[in-house]
Amino acid sequence: MPIAPLLTSSPGKLPLADYKPLSNDELSRRIDAGRQKLGKRLLILGHHYQQDEVIDHADLRGDSYQLSEQAASSTECRTIIFCGVHFMAETADILANRPEKIAERDGATVKVILPDMAAGCSMADMAAIRQVENAWQQLGEVIDTQQMIPVTYINSAASLKAFCGKHGGIVCTSSNAAAVIRWAFERGQRVFFFPDQHLGRNTALKMGITNAQMPVWDPYAEEMGGNSEQQIIDSRVVLWKGHCSVHQMFRPEHVQQFRNRIPDIKILVHPECPQEVNDIADLSGSTSMILKTVQQSPPGSKWAIGTELHLVNRLKKQHPEQEIHFLSPVVCMCATMYRIDLAHLCWSIENLLEGEVVNHIEVDPETAKYSLIALKRMLEVK
Numbered sequence: 001m002p003i004a005p006l007l008t009s010s011p012g013k014l015p016l017a018d019y020k021p022l023s024n025d026e027l028s029r030r031i032d033a034g035r036q037k038l039g040k041r042l043l044i045l046g047h048h049y050q051q052d053e054v055i056d057h058a059d060l061r062g063d064s065y066q067l068s069e070q071a072a073s074s075t076e077c078r079t080i081i082f083c084g085v086h087f088m089a090e091t092a093d094i095l096a097n098r099p100e101k102i103a104e105r106d107g108a109t110v111k112v113i114l115p116d117m118a119a120g121c122s123m124a125d126m127a128a129i130r131q132v133e134n135a136w137q138q139l140g141e142v143i144d145t146q147q148m149i150p151v152t153y154i155n156s157a158a159s160l161k162a163f164c165g166k167h168g169g170i171v172c173t174s175s176n177a178a179a180v181i182r183w184a185f186e187r188g189q190r191v192f193f194f195p196d197q198h199l200g201r202n203t204a205l206k207m208g209i210t211n212a213q214m215p216v217w218d219p220y221a222e223e224m225g226g227n228s229e230q231q232i233i234d235s236r237v238v239l240w241k242g243h244c245s246v247h248q249m250f251r252p253e254h255v256q257q258f259r260n261r262i263p264d265i266k267i268l269v270h271p272e273c274p275q276e277v278n279d280i281a282d283l284s285g286s287t288s289m290i291l292k293t294v295q296q297s298p299p300g301s302k303w304a305i306g307t308e309l310h311l312v313n314r315l316k317k318q319h320p321e322q323e324i325h326f327l328s329p330v331v332c333m334c335a336t337m338y339r340i341d342l343a344h345l346c347w348s349i350e351n352l353l354e355g356e357v358v359n360h361i362e363v364d365p366e367t368a369k370y371s372l373i374a375l376k377r378m379l380e381v382k
């Protein structure tokens with residue numbers, strides 16, 4: 001695995017260590033007080049996988065796509081505290097600070113804060129820009145990469161989004177992957193999809209592309225990502241060998257165990273799950289699709305859901321009229337998202353009140369410029 005850049009937290013005027021011993025009640029009270037003082041200048045965004053205590057403080061919550069839209073349309077705020085992971089905060093910085101938005105605010109920028117710099121994404125770390133560039137160059141030795149469209153899942157570093165922006169490519173999320181891949185095939189003969197092989201494969205299979213047409217590119221293989229030249233020539237989609245450490249834990253035997261135990265249960269999974277699980281599930285879709293499916297189901301519906309634990313537990317609490325189970329017998333939670341706790345949130349807010357922006361996520365202008373091209377294409381795809 002590539003070594004992720006070392007992201008260190010800023011010290012802040014008020015030290016984080018002072019917040020660690022405080023109770024959740026005390027932290028919540030101080031977070032509310034701080035937010036009142038900051039008013040509309042502060043916007044707190046939270047991803048659905050966030051723990052309850054934290055997401056309760058979010059002004060807006062959403063999946064990756066909705067959070068991008070929310071960051072893109074923010075008007076009054078001058079600071080966004082992003083209760084999510086690093087790539088989401090980068091995306092918010094790029095979208096909230098695009099040139100037309102800065103002009104609308106008479107030159108004022110928005111500072112994006114990630115409360116804990118250790119909140120990364122193991123999937124995003126599986127594709128480093130130099131590896132993607134190296135793969136692109138090798139692919140160019142056997143196929144015409146002018147006819148290949150790079151598609152990066154939003155769960156990736158800004159440098160990969162910039163790569164897509166520079167090479168006629170686009171960003172996708174789990175809620176628009178099919179539309180984005182269709183967009184790509186309107187512009188080229190092949191797609192290079194990174195970093196999540198499962199989302200790429202599960203989406204492309206539904207579009208009639210076969211596994212034989214989807215070689216997997218292993219960035220650690222000596223040559224051609226571990227593929228023969230013929231496999232690359234015959235490809236429609238080249239998939240990066242990356243995955244989500246949370247969703248890869250769901251297995252076909254978990255599905256079978258539930259079906260044996262509760263015959264009328266429906267299996268609902270996220271497309272980051274492996275193909276073996278996705279294929280036998282009743283339904284597969286993004287976080288917002290999973291939420292909507294449960295919200296719109298009648299009382300008595302029975303679900304085993306294969307996605308992040310905090311979201312499934314929240315759905316269980318919100319829908320006692322339905323029978324909701326977590327698909328895996330073992331804990332599958334996003335440990336990095338879980339790094340964001342009330343202590344970090346309170347520390348970020350109170351430093352802000354002292355005029356100190358801690359853990360400021362700022363994408364360099366060149367990367368932001370090209371990432372924005374790929375992100376705008378995504379936001380325009382319907």
Ligand code: 13P
Nearest residue numbers: 063064065173174286287
């Ligand atoms: P969505 O929010 O697009 O469903 O993606 C899930 C995820 O893994 C977020 O990191």
Ligand code: SF4
Nearest residue numbers: 121122123244246334
């Ligand atoms: Fe990354 Fe998976 Fe966590 Fe999403 S759930 S942030 S893909 S590790």
